[in-house]
Each structure stands twice: as C-alpha cells, then as structure tokens.
Amino acid sequence: MIVPSTTVMLFLHFRAVAIPLDSPEAREIMDAIQRGYDALTIAYQTGNLNILSEIFVDHPDYLKEIGPANELELRTYIAKISGPDALKSMGYLTSIKNKIRDRLQGTGLIEAASNNAKSENQELTQEELDDIAQRNHGLHSSLSVATASSPKRILEYFSIKIKGDRAWATYDEGVTGRTALLVRIDGHWYVAGIY
Known part of the structure; x- marks a missing residue:
C-alpha cells in the first residue's frame, strides 16, 4: 500500500522536468553531489562532522522519500545514538552524522x-x-573506514529532473545505482538525501 506522503513524492518525480546533463544547472547539481561525497570522505578521515553541514541538509522530503517503515527504523537508531532531542529536525544530515559518528x-x-x-x-x-x-x-x-588515499568517486549520471526547488539525480557511483534528492536554498543546491 502506498501511503499519501509517498504518493505526493511520486507525483513530484513524475511532474519534474528532465534537464540536459550538459546544462549549467545540471553541472551545479552534479557539483553539489560530488562535494557531498568529498565531504563524507573528509568526515570519515578526520572525524570533522561540521563539514557535512556545508553541503547536506535536514529536509522533510527525505523522510517522505524513505517511507514510514525506514523512517521508524532510522528514528529508533538516531534516538539510541544521540537521544530524543536529535529527532526534532531529523533528516539526511542528522542521519549521516549519526552513522559516521557511530562508525568512527x-x-x-x-x-x-x-x-x-x-x-x-x-x-x-x-x-x-x-x-x-x-x-x-x-x-x-x-x-x-577511509584512508587518505581514498579515490575520488567517478559518477556516471543517467538523468536529472527538477521541479521547483527540488531536484532528483540518478547516477551510478561505481558500485550501485543511486538517486540523490537535492533542494535549492538561497540559490544553492544542497543534498537532502542519497538513496
């Protein structure tokens, strides 16, 4: 059964407009995703989680994208690691910070x-x-968990779709196919989720 929030997200995906991968806006989105992977590598190498806030955000659409069952599992995990206060503005940024903190x-x-x-x-x-x-x-x-010689990820993009201040990029990161949800805030793209 599809819950209403998932239906809304599917509607946004279908209503989103595909943009050419060689367009300036696509390049901005691809750069944001690459900066996200670079920030993750630095966070794993140094333990500096503050760098993640420069490219990742907590956004309510992340929870809609992952669905109710995964949201409940994630909320339980984060509450166990960081306490219930961490659930107040939970999204991808909070999730990834907790996962890295836990792994380190x-x-x-x-x-x-x-x-x-x-x-x-x-x-x-x-x-x-x-x-x-x-x-x-x-x-x-x-x-x-990561070494100084971790190679830069080469991402192969399949499509980028935009609807208002949201974008969905599908790509292959060399291991598996991914979709990134991005949101535009003050004219800049931020990663709100990678699935």
Missing part, C-alpha cells in the same frame, strides 16, 4: 581492543568483537 566510535573501540590483544600476542576473539558491537549500538565496525 566502533573503529576506535576495535583499534583499542586490537592494540591490547597485540600487546598480549593474541588476536581478537569473536566474543570480543561481539562485545564491541554490543557497545557500539549493535553495529560491527572495521579497523579502517
């Missing part, structure tokens, strides 16, 4: 446990890894 915390826990095990000439046991995951909101992490 898990990486720190694994690094500390791994260093301790190495100092005792041992390796981490599955029990220790499970304990770390439990302390990290049930999420398993790895020792490295």
